[in-house]
Amino acid sequence: MSQMDILLAEHAAGSIPEEPQPGPSAAPSLTYSDSSDEHEIEEPRQIETRPRRASTRLIAQSPADVQRITGESTTQLIKRCCGGGCCLDVKSNKKNLDYEPVAFPDNDAFRSLALKIDAIPTTLSNVCDLPQQTVFLESLSTPSGGKSTTVADVANSLDKIGLDDLDTTIQPPTYVQPHPPHHVFPARIHNTRELTGQGAEKRTFHFDLDITNYPDGEDVEFRVGGAIGVTAPNEQPMVDEVLDLLMVPRFLRDKPVRVRTTGGRWPTVWGDDTARELITTRRDLLTWCADIQSYPPTKQLLRVLAEHATDETERKILLFLCAGEGQGVFCDFRTGPHVTLVQLLHAFPSSKPPLDVLLSTLQQLMPRFYSLSNDPHDSYENRDGKQRRLIEIAVTVHETADWRSGSRTGVGSGFFQRQALRFLEMQEKGETPELYIPMFKGLMANPLAKQFISDGPMLLIGAGVGIAPFRGFVQRRLKTASCANKVWVLQGIRDSLVDEIYSGEWGVHEDEVKRVVQSRRGEGRYVQEEVKHQADLVWYIINAVDGRVFVCGSSCGMGEGVENALIEVAMTKGNLEREEAKQFWDLKKEAGQYIAETW
Template identity: 65%
Template sequence: MSRPPHMLLRNMTTSHCIPEEPAPASPTSVAPSLGYSSSSSVDEPEEPIARPRRASTKLISQNASDVQRLIGEPGTRLIEKCCGGGCCMAATNTDRLNFEKVELPNNDAFKALQLKVGMIPTTLTQLPETPEQTIHILPVKNATSIPSPTDSAISVGEEAKSDSIDFTPHNIQTPPIDTSVHPPNFVQPHPPYAVHSAKIFSARALTKPGAEKRTYHFDLDVTDYPEEMGVDFKVGGAIGVMAPNEPGVVDELMDLLCIPKHIRDRPILLKTGGGHWPTVWGEEKARELITTRRDLLTWCSDIQSYPPTKQLMHLLAEHTTNVNEKKVLDFLCSAEGQNVFCDFRTGPHVTMNQLLHAFPSSKPPLELLLQQLQPLMPRFYSLSNDPHENCVPRAGCARLIEIAVTVHETNNWTGGLRTGVGSGYFERQALKFIEAEEKGEKPDLRIPMFKGLMANPLAREFVADGPMLLIGAGVGVAPFRGFVQRRLKNANCANKVWVLQGVRDSLLDELYTGEWGVHESEVKKVVQSRKHSGKGKYVQDEVRAQADLVWFIINSLDGRVFVCGSSKGMGEGVEEALIDSAMMKGNLSRDEATKFWDLKKEAGQYIAETW
């Protein structure tokens, strides 16, 4: 694989720490090495012991109403941990209700919601109350005196009144911002820090075509990052990224709300009654500022990540003109419809646009909708390099930080796939950069990011000098690359580090192959779950195969075991494998082995960063 010149230069800086070939085993050496274990074949499991057939069962209930009829407690309050959003309300006795057949919306968006709506009660109870309006969008007087719609974030003095504000250019407190590429300056992560526009130095795909998940690598130039903005970048640390909603999705939402195109970028006066919004973690206070409708939907409100609440459904019901749509929406908000609503929230992923397509006659005012939407929060990404050693020649030294981003996708109601807010934004930027480079152009593409707020737990525990075992799968191995680079430059490389990396197919999705700055075969073991020949296995299987190494490291002075990746599947499997290793090598019972790792976690020797 060809690599940019700056990458070759950084790899050369690690060459002095390439570990020598291991010496023959001696009686005084107790440190094991990565043991041999075949990743291409696994012992065939024994035939499962046939279990006796259980007695046949009969379904006597399938929802809360059935249970109520059985136990005879119509007022029982059902606490459903999974549903949230106000769905756990007191259930009613449906035996006394009158029902009617309601014609359901006949469109693909509604069908994709998979709502199990049958007969609807004619009388509904416990509908949400209409909240007091706290967000107001007002016209700006003398709008022609505003320099540009991209000058959003002009604060208005506390003493000024909306009917007497002077909006002449001399009131501008900040330089112009192009909000098509960078958030308004009121979108602050944490005062007094601001979001920095980091230029993309390079971007490339880490995975090959055909990989189940696409992963991209980014070099971000932070040479000009303001020194006064908090702590320094460090190995294993993370940066926050203020990723915007996709422009096409924002335009579609404004189309669905019937917002005329000629006013979408027109300056407006936004007044809030209190709270943080539209900042991220700003002070809780009332605000008056100049912005645009597009900026609020692009940078401030999450329109796709959170399941709908009853308050949001009630808002749609209040502003629908179709009688049947209103009955369905009211039913979802009521106590009588709580079971359907819980299934709705925990069912297929739903975006704001899909809801408006599903109930096409609902056109809530933008300010009321903004009041119900969750704020658009930053996404955090771990550094995949040692930022203290990353310098490339460019008018002295250009300082780079590196991250890897895997694109998160879910099924969309239109039949395609929908990407996550953050990963989708990174992929769009990567594809623009790669396309421009192929044309021989040098694109000026940027990432709105900040530091100083969130430190990866792995970084806090990296200060020790003992042996380390790094276990990860997928993009979870990205921060390990920086750990290896740093470890092999310190303490004369005396302290070893080992990596167990799980991949689906090493030919398609093994990240950073050949880019660790060391003889990878000596420190890294790659485990494939999908082999071209033979049977693959998972990284937790390799943990069991390397039980000697696990036991040596965790019982060494300042020994550390790090786990990073998805909690579902990999994280849970690795934890079970670690328990099995302790049982085998420490002659412990399962309860004792579980307690052993709990104590190691409390001592900071076992660190799991999973999501």
């Protein structure tokens, strides 16, 4: 054992409270005994100036500040922002350049890009190379690999991938396999409801998904604390608009076509890195395989648009953004609100690259993961005279700025919201909804799922929808253990009247084990502040036999704030210096007693 480990052990051994005591909070502290019926209220504490949460600190004064706030070094941040670190290699001399005025495209999409361009140099340097084409679309009548193609060959290809019998309106094509042996299963929505109230800053929906007929043979069971993967498609109106802007004829969009790739994993998500040849449709590729809205534009994409722009002005602007002279403008453009492919095609209407060339430069459409909010071993409901097995998840709708409508939803959360609203609308009309979520078992061996099987005391800390995976655990604990001294929950929300999710659904002892912390109502505090007020409880649990502290939620603000609060608890209760306190929690994390799942 190292000297530091011995020091930490001595500190911990001399400072573990025998019985947790209430923290210095004006609100009642969480109970530690099932024999007490009332909470003792302390005298009001002196009001202190509340520090601003980490996510609202607007100034970074050093590279260390950048890494503290973003979690990335400045080098990593630059690479992420410009798509390759090219702003570190701007060799062009901007002095003594000749400039020419440019008449910018006269359309709303271009103006919404807010490009800070006054004039463009007549000569550009360090223009990025045209990316290599890796995807090729070929007619089924075109010979492949020098071999003649017969009707029987086409029929065998179609039969092999199940193109005739797979409904790609509810699930992706077979070749979009998330991860062997997992395959995407269209889970029928058994029920859905909105968890947040009118006026909530973000809408959150609950879903009951029917997995009664989920395929056997994957050797992975649904677990409390686990997560499912969801292969959400691009919204169909957006897909159709891209195809319209590229002038892809409507009769070709759903017609079988041969796709040939030169290497990589696309379009399989996590398949082998190899060349592929398969039969599919243009619509399926754009719906299930290419992300057309989540990522900021890359120079490679802009270079492709420039190559196929027939308007000379549009071509000059696009090449300028790909050149060393336009690096500053490009960085501002890329790090602003994410620009969708539709917006770019509207902004530069003369550019209509072939679909396969465009697919070679777009990012892969990746699955999204959502934590289970129930105990999947004990969730059944009868419907149509049959017992159905259900899993439950909660999804918060993510919105970002949009040039045309003001705001747009994310790929995954937007898909869930559309399905929920359609389901509720059909129910109101007296119809029986037949709507599906394409999902797979995903992460059932993640830290939350693995560590939650312990019987020791637990402290669950979460904010927003991050509290959802804790619900199933609390429900299980309340049924199988003397819960009053086994599990506690700190739930951070903005306003309990509109933002508190799953209120009253945790179990019969909910009021004893759960504390709701509101940041915009009442006393007004963040969950990380309550962690410090519950220092006795935190210290008791983390030093108890098989004790666990779980943190789940956004890393921006909440995650960083809770981590700092836990360090301060260790400093106060364990009489440790800051570096020692950090190492204390690092050791607890290695031992599986401190688990943080943030995003």
